[in-house]
C-alpha cells in the first residue's frame with residue numbers, strides 16, 4: 005500500500021493529506037437532509053461498479069456553501085471517512101498567496117497527488133479565492149494568476165474520466181455569488197449544497213455531539229442545560245456552539261469542579277457572544293487604541309481612493325466595526341469594459357501602500373502593528389505583476405509566468421525595479437497623505453464617533469479640505 009506520509013516530503017507542502025479522516029456523519033449534527041444527500045454520494049463512491057452498471061455516476065464536484073463555521077470542512081471529511089477514501093485538502097488562498105505563476109502548477113500537483121491515490125477526495129476550502137468571476141481587472145490578487153489557477157481546475161475536472169480514476173472534488177465557499185459560473189457547469193461542481201445556520205433543534209443536536217466527551221451531573225441535567233443553551237444561541241454556528249462547550253469545560257476545570265454546571269455554561273456563552281460580536285458588527289469590544297489605528301487606516305485608504313479614483317470600481321463605504329488585516333473599505337462591482345493603463349496600475353500600487361504609510365506617519369516605525377502588514381505584501385505583489393506580466397515597464401516586453409522562472413541576473417533586475425516602484429509609491433502615498441492631512445483627520449474623527457462613513461461624505465470632506473502643498477515626487 006502506498007503511504008500518504010510521503011507527501012509530507014514532496015514539494016506539495018500546501019496539501020494536507022490524510023489516509024483516513026476518521027470523521028463520520030455521526031459527527032455532523034442538524035440539517036439531516038444534507039447528510040441524506042451526501043450519504044447517497046458515499047454509496048455511489050463505495051460501490052462504484054454496481055452503480056456504473058446501472059449507469060449512475062458520482063458527481064465530479066460537490067460545492068458546499070454557507071457561513072464559516074457551519075461544518076463544511078467537517079462534512080467533506082465525513083464523506084471521505086464514510087467512503088474510506090484518502091482526503092487531500094488545500095485552501096483556495098494557498099494558490100494565490102504566493103508567487104505569480106504558482107497557482108496553476110499547484111492545482112496540477114494537487115490533482116496529480118489525489119489521482120495517484122484514486123479513488124480519493126479533494127477538498128478545496130475557500131474556493132472563491134481562486135474561483136471568482138473572471139474578466140475583471142482585479143490586479144489586487146493578480147487577476148491573471150487567479151485566472152490561470154481557475155482554468156487549471158476546470159481542465160483537471162474536465163480531464164478525468166469518471167470510470168477509471170474517480171476523484172471527487174469538494175469545494176467550500178461562503179461567497180457563492182462571486183464564483184465563476186464556469187465552475188458550476190455540468191460535469192464540474194454540479195451538486196451544490198447549502199450549509200446554513202442550524203435551527204434550534206439543530207443547535208441542540210450539535211451541542212449533544214460536542215457534549216459526548218464532557219461530564220454532567222446527570223443525563224437529565226445535561227438535557228435541560230443543553231436545551232437552555234440551544235434556546236439562547238440563535239444565529240450561532242456549529243463552531244461557536246462547540247466553543248461554548250469547550251470553554252465551559254475549561255472553566256469547570258479551573259474551578260476544580262467535577263461536572264459542567266449551569267453557571268459555567270452561561271459564562272462560556274457570554275464569552276462566546278463577546279468574541280462573536282467583535283468579529284461581526286459590534287465595535288464596543290475593540291480596544292480604543294486599535295479603533296484609533298483602524299480609523300486612521302480607513303481614512304488613509306479613503307483619501308488615497310479619492311486622489312487616485314479607480315474609474316471602474318468606485319468605493320462605497322467603510323467602517324471600523326471589524327478588525328481585519330486588510331482595509332474594510334468596500335467597493336462597487338466592476339462595471340463596463342475595463343482598459344487599464346500603466347498609470348492605473350501604478351495608482352493601485354500607491355493606494356495599496358496607504359495602511360502602511362499612515363501607520364508609520366502616525367505611530368512611528370517601531371510602533372506599527374499587524375493591521376497594516378498585508379499592505380506591504382499587496383503593494384509588492386502589484387508591482388511584480390506590473391513588471392513581469394504586462395510588458396509595460398523597463399523590464400521588457402516578455403511575459404514571465406513566475407518569478408521563479410527568472411535567471412539570476414533577471415531576478416536581480418526584477419528586485420531592483422520592484423524596489424524602485426515601491427520607493428516611489430511609498431513616497432507618493434506619504435506626500436498625498438500629508439497634503440490631505442486635514443481630510444485624514446476629519447474622516448478619522450467621524451469614524452471614531454459614528455463607526456462608519458459613506459462615499460458621499462468622504463468625497464465631500466476630501467473636496468473641501470484645505471491642502472498643504474508638498475514637494476513633487478518623481479518616479
Ligand code: ADP
Nearest residue numbers: 031032033072073074075076077078210242243
Ligand atoms: P466550515 O468549514 O464551514 O468553516 P468547520 O467544518 O471548519 O466549518 O467547523 C468547525 C468545527 O465546528 C467542526 O470541526 C465541528 O467541530 C464544529 N461544527 C460545525 N458545524 C457542526 C455541525 N453541524 N455539527 C457538529 N459540529 C459542527
